[in-house]
Amino acid sequence: MTLGTIWFILWGVLWAVYFLLDGFDLGIGTIMPFFAKDETEKRIMYNAMGPFWDGNEVWLLTAGGVTFAAFPKTYAVMFSGLYTPLMLILFALIIRGVTFEFRSKVDCPRWRALWDTCNFLGSFLPALLFGVAFANIFEGLPLDQDGIFQGNLLTLLNPYGLAGGVLFVLLFIHHGALWLAFKSEDALRARAVGLAAKTWPVMALVIVLFLIFSFTSTQLFANYLIHPVLFVLLLVPVAGLLLTGHYRARGRLIAAWVASAVLIGGTTLFGVVGIFPALLPSRLNPAWSLTIANSSSSPLTLAIMLGVAIVFVPLVIAYQAWTMHLFRHPVTQKDLDYEEAY
Amino acid sequence: MDTVVLLSRLQFAFATFIHFIFVPLTLGLSIIVAVMETKYVRTKDETYKRMAKFWGRLFLINFALGVVTGITLEFQFGTNWSRYSAYVGDIFGSLLAIEATAAFFLESTFIAVWVFGWEKLSPKLHLTSIWLVAFASNLSAIWIILANGFMQHPVGYVIRNGRAELSSFIDVITNGYAWNQFLHVVTGALALAGFFVAGIAAWHLLRRQNVDFFSKSFRIGAAFALVFSVVVALVGHRQGNFVAELQPAKLAAMESHWTTEKSAPMYLLAIPDAANEGNSLAIGRIPAVLSLMAFNDPSATVKGLKDFPKEDRPPVGLTFVSFRLMIILGTLMILAGIMAYAVRKQPENAPGWLLRLLIWAIPLPYLGLQAGWAVAEVGRQPWIVYGLMRTKDAVSPLATSQVAISLAAFFIVYILLAVLDIFLLARYARKDPA
Numbered sequence: 001m002t003l004g005t006i007w008f009i010l011w012g013v014l015w016a017v018y019f020l021l022d023g024f025d026l027g028i029g030t031i032m033p034f035f036a037k038d039e040t041e042k043r044i045m046y047n048a049m050g051p052f053w054d055g056n057e058v059w060l061l062t063a064g065g066v067t068f069a070a071f072p073k074t075y076a077v078m079f080s081g082l083y084t085p086l087m088l089i090l091f092a093l094i095i096r097g098v099t100f101e102f103r104s105k106v107d108c109p110r111w112r113a114l115w116d117t118c119n120f121l122g123s124f125l126p127a128l129l130f131g132v133a134f135a136n137i138f139e140g141l142p143l144d145q146d147g148i149f150q151g152n153l154l155t156l157l158n159p160y161g162l163a164g165g166v167l168f169v170l171l172f173i174h175h176g177a178l179w180l181a182f183k184s185e186d187a188l189r190a191r192a193v194g195l196a197a198k199t200w201p202v203m204a205l206v207i208v209l210f211l212i213f214s215f216t217s218t219q220l221f222a223n224y225l226i227h228p229v230l231f232v233l234l235l236v237p238v239a240g241l242l243l244t245g246h247y248r249a250r251g252r253l254i255a256a257w258v259a260s261a262v263l264i265g266g267t268t269l270f271g272v273v274g275i276f277p278a279l280l281p282s283r284l285n286p287a288w289s290l291t292i293a294n295s296s297s298s299p300l301t302l303a304i305m306l307g308v309a310i311v312f313v314p315l316v317i318a319y320q321a322w323t324m325h326l327f328r329h330p331v332t333q334k335d336l337d338y339e340e341a342y
Numbered sequence: 343m344d345t346v347v348l349l350s351r352l353q354f355a356f357a358t359f360i361h362f363i364f365v366p367l368t369l370g371l372s373i374i375v376a377v378m379e380t381k382y383v384r385t386k387d388e389t390y391k392r393m394a395k396f397w398g399r400l401f402l403i404n405f406a407l408g409v410v411t412g413i414t415l416e417f418q419f420g421t422n423w424s425r426y427s428a429y430v431g432d433i434f435g436s437l438l439a440i441e442a443t444a445a446f447f448l449e450s451t452f453i454a455v456w457v458f459g460w461e462k463l464s465p466k467l468h469l470t471s472i473w474l475v476a477f478a479s480n481l482s483a484i485w486i487i488l489a490n491g492f493m494q495h496p497v498g499y500v501i502r503n504g505r506a507e508l509s510s511f512i513d514v515i516t517n518g519y520a521w522n523q524f525l526h527v528v529t530g531a532l533a534l535a536g537f538f539v540a541g542i543a544a545w546h547l548l549r550r551q552n553v554d555f556f557s558k559s560f561r562i563g564a565a566f567a568l569v570f571s572v573v574v575a576l577v578g579h580r581q582g583n584f585v586a587e588l589q590p591a592k593l594a595a596m597e598s599h600w601t602t603e604k605s606a607p608m609y610l611l612a613i614p615d616a617a618n619e620g621n622s623l624a625i626g627r628i629p630a631v632l633s634l635m636a637f638n639d640p641s642a643t644v645k646g647l648k649d650f651p652k653e654d655r656p657p658v659g660l661t662f663v664s665f666r667l668m669i670i671l672g673t674l675m676i677l678a679g680i681m682a683y684a685v686r687k688q689p690e691n692a693p694g695w696l697l698r699l700l701i702w703a704i705p706l707p708y709l710g711l712q713a714g715w716a717v718a719e720v721g722r723q724p725w726i727v728y729g730l731m732r733t734k735d736a737v738s739p740l741a742t743s744q745v746a747i748s749l750a751a752f753f754i755v756y757i758l759l760a761v762l763d764i765f766l767l768a769r770y771a772r773k774d775p776a
Contacts, residue, residue: 050457051455054409054450054451054453058447058450062442065435065443068420068431069431070439072430075435076431076738079420080420080738086417090413090414094414094755101406102403102406105769148739297432297436298432298507300507327458338458338461340460341458
């Protein structure tokens with residue numbers, strides 16, 4: 001297994017971890033306008049995300065940073081080629097990030113309503129657009145021989161791209177509902193569990209349709225058909241999907257959330273393994289794809305970065321897990337009365 | 343100049359300028375808050391706990407904008423400077439990835455622990471979390487400045503496969519230019535935080551509000567303000583030495599020095615006239631001082647702009663004015679720092695004019711740091727990597743409309759957010775900490 005292949009896998013894992021972490025707070029932000037009945041419920045939802053959202057978002061910076069470090073040509077083509085959707089995602093994340101800090105700073109309903117809107121847009125748009133972007137990567141981008149993206153935002157909003165967007169939104173809503181469930185109590189918890197329950201069949205249907213769509217419209221299954229043993233990887237998100245429903249129905253909310261994380265991570269990795277060894281397949285001509293071979297950094301850089309990753313990624317996971325443990329209790333009125341609460 | 347290049351440069355410059363309004367305060371105030379909480383844990387004096395919370399709340403309002411404006415920059419290397427990213431990514435990309443893995447995670451995770459964990463952690467463990475935030479934000483500064491340092495003085499690379507490839511990671515991370523640059527930025531940030539605290543404390547002391555609280559705060563602020571205004575100037579001098587040796591075109595532009603000469607003089611007042619390759623005005627000649635400042639040797643030869651090909655010269659006017667502005671502001675900071683330190687024992691009894699002056703001193707380091715970055719980045723032009731790649735060859739193949747729209751969006755969104763942030767800072771700075 002070469003350094004390039006190791007880094008390809010790590011690249012996929014980092015994007016998968018970003019989606020399974022930030023997915024829950026993007027999901028909670030997306031449902032908030034429709035789900036929260038009053039100011040208290042909104043504040044519970046903000047504080048359920050409070051200690052985690054920023055640490056979750058750093059996984060995006062790491063996924064992007066690692067794309068830059070390990071596959072600079074891919075980073076260059078991906079970010080400039082997907083300019084408009086990335087700028088939209090960026091502005092959405094900016095207004096969402098600011099919402100947490102600003103919302104409670106002025107005691108005025110219109111001020112809070114403004115930031116609630118920013119939080120919604122800043123959660124829904126990234127969920128949708130990441131799904132659109134990754135679906136387009138899975139089906140292949142219109143890249144010419146110089147790696148220049150031949151198209152615009154509308155090119156990305158093709159049926160398969162939109163299907164990916166819808167898929168991600170559903171995955172994140174479900175994921176967010178489960179997180180909210182174990183971070184809340186009583187009626188709010190019951191309703192959050194109910195939302196996860198209602199979303200599950202829709203999500204399951206969209207997953208099946210998306211897989212069929214992938215089979216008919218993309219080359220995503222090619223690697224799997226050549227090496228059928230890889231189909232084991234498809235079992236991972238399927239297991240996640242089935243287990244999340246199973247645990248939720250039995251009231252084991254943390255287990256249900258973990259299974260939902262496995263579903264999201266597994267779905268991302270299924271797609272990434274499908275495009276291997278390309279990182280940005282070109283649907284104009286496979287020879288124009290950006291691959292491990294033509295876009296990776298020098299072996300020295302890959303080796304050093306591997307060392308860095310081996311030291312720091314487990315460390316980060318350890319202290320982020322510790323934080324989740326520290327703040328595991330549901331958000332109560334006492335927490336809301338706390339002067340530093342959102 | 344090609345429109346996409348110009349608009350992309352404006353966009354990056356603007357985005358960085360706005361980001362750098364918030365970053366220095368994060369770097370410096372995280373340390374000051376940590377110092378306050380340390381005094382609380384050591385003395386058990388509740389005033390210090392309230393200080394950590396009060397100044398910490400201002401820290402958080404500022405930190406939020408630092409974070410969101412920072413994400414933009416990591417994206418922007420790829421979105422607008424794809425050719426640059428592909429060319430030097432082998433080196434530059436690693437530094438950014440390390441910044442995220444080693445520093446951003448630590449900072450973002452533990453700030454949340456600090457905010458939400460007052461009642462959940464022992465005082466010592468809670469104190470550790472803010473020190474981790476202070477450490478992590480300064481650690482991220484090291485990595486990003488190592489990255490900028492590579493752009494200013496590329497080391498540890500070899501040109502291979504049509505790009506710059508890493509040949510020595512050790513050379514890249516021990517780049518002396520970059521480390522001095524880091525010290526210059528960080529000491530500037532610490533001075534900025536000192537003036538921020540001293541100035542806001544002065545506002546309350548003028549009104550005789552919470553005298554014990556704000557005189558304790560003032561003492562910490564004044565110490566940081568004076569010590570680091572002096573240190574930033576000393577480190578800045580050394581930075582000038584690095585620039586003189588490694589970026590002679592930039593030094594010539596900083597001083598609008600056109601003719602190569604031994605024992606080069608400095609002019610107290612000069613007006614650059616790039617079109618005529620000279621200065622339309624140059625008065626207050628001090629012999630040999632430029633050579634002395636640049637090389638610590640009054641008989642050294644300082645190369646003039648005329649000896650660089652025209653296409654290798656930075657924009658002189660902007661570089662020169664920014665440099666002079668930075669020096670003036672730095673000098674004013676030292677004077678204000680001396681005044682603050684002089685009254686630190688009983689600042690509530692300081693003369694009203696002095697306290698008011700210290701309130702007005704708050705923006706000085708902000709302007710000084712931005713002017714300094716303007717020197718660093720404008721003075722590096724036309725190079726995006728000094729001597730290796732030109733800015734005009736580094737842009738992404740984008741449509742003008744894409745960049746025009748994103749630039750407009752940045753202007754509107756960033757200015758709105760910056761105004762809101764300053765409004766909230768002012769509001770919460772005025773509050774009663776009791």
